[in-house]
Amino acid sequence: MNELQNSADLDHLALDQRAKLPDSLRVLLADLPRTDWERHENFGGLTQFWLQRHLMFRQLSEMLISEAQAFRDREVPAADYAPRLSQVAGLFLGQLNEHHRMEDAHYFPQMTRLEPRLVAGFEILDRDHVVLEGGLNGLVEATNAVLRAIQTGRDGQDPAAALETSLSAFAPLLERHLTDEEDLVVPVILKNGVR
Numbered sequence: 001m002n003e004l005q006n007s008a009d010l011d012h013l014a015l016d017q018r019a020k021l022p023d024s025l026r027v028l029l030a031d032l033p034r035t036d037w038e039r040h041e042n043f044g045g046l047t048q049f050w051l052q053r054h055l056m057f058r059q060l061s062e063m064l065i066s067e068a069q070a071f072r073d074r075e076v077p078a079a080d081y082a083p084r085l086s087q088v089a090g091l092f093l094g095q096l097n098e099h100h101r102m103e104d105a106h107y108f109p110q111m112t113r114l115e116p117r118l119v120a121g122f123e124i125l126d127r128d129h130v131v132l133e134g135g136l137n138g139l140v141e142a143t144n145a146v147l148r149a150i151q152t153g154r155d156g157q158d159p160a161a162a163l164e165t166s167l168s169a170f171a172p173l174l175e176r177h178l179t180d181e182e183d184l185v186v187p188v189i190l191k192n193g194v195r
Contacts, residue, residue, distance in 0.1 A: 015128045015173050021180045025121040028187030037186055042193045047186055053099055054178045060092040061171045068146075068164040072157055081160075082150040089143045093136055096174075100129045103181075111185060114192045121184045128177040135170045142166045 013022070020026075037043055067088070071081040108122045142163040149156040188194065 013124050015131045015177060018176070018180075021121060021124065021183060025118055025124075026183055027117070028115070028191055029183045032187040032190050034182075034186075037190065040190045042190045046194055047189050050185065050189070051182065053095075054182060057092065057096055057099070057174065057178065060088060060095075061167065061174060063088055064092060065164060065167045065171065068160050068167060072160050072164065078150045078156055081156075082147055085143060086147060089139070093140055093143075097133070097136060100132065104129060107185070110194070111188045114194070115188050118184060118188065121180075125177070125181055125184065128173075128180075132170075132173065132177060135166075135173060138166055139163070139170060 012018075023030075032040065037047065064085075067076070067081065067084060070076045071078070071085075076084075104126060108126065112119050112122050142159070145159040146156055146163050149159045
């Protein structure tokens with residue numbers, strides 16, 4: 001019997017609660033472990049693109065945290081930090097939001113049709129997107145608070161501290177989601193030769 005019978009069963013697998021997806025959803029990963037992905041005959045453009053996007057999100061998240069810290073430590077002047085923050089945060093927030101919309105509208109429905117036994121996994125990832133969207137909205141507000149403070153000639157240290165705290169809380173949620181998504185999606189792509 002599947003351990004995930006209905007939506008209520010997914011509650012204990014909330015993004016901030018789980019350490020990984022349950023083994024019942026990692027069945028393809030058992031046959032197609034990460035160490036074998038790049039050597040698989042179906043490892044191609046889509047898989048590479050997906051993994052590169054995830055790497056970019058991880059790198060941008062780390063960059064935003066380290067640059068907020070550098071600003072707070074007064075290693076970077078406000079005149080340099082503000083345009084950089086605007087550029088990097090805009091890229092991170094916009095691209096991550098677009099990535100999730102494409103997954104929800106196109107990729108996840110296709111993957112669910114290919115692997116119906118993993119439908120609960122895609123429901124979990126969809127729920128993650130709702131949680132992450134709330135976090136992204138908070139990051140937009142925190143970023144704008146820093147930029148407003150700097151633009152109006154205020155110090156900006158307090159809003160930057162709040163932004164750094166928000167980013168540091170968001171990063172592990174994002175990492176959990178990206179890892180779980182890779183564990184679910186990449187084996188489906190490889191097994192089914194999704195292009």
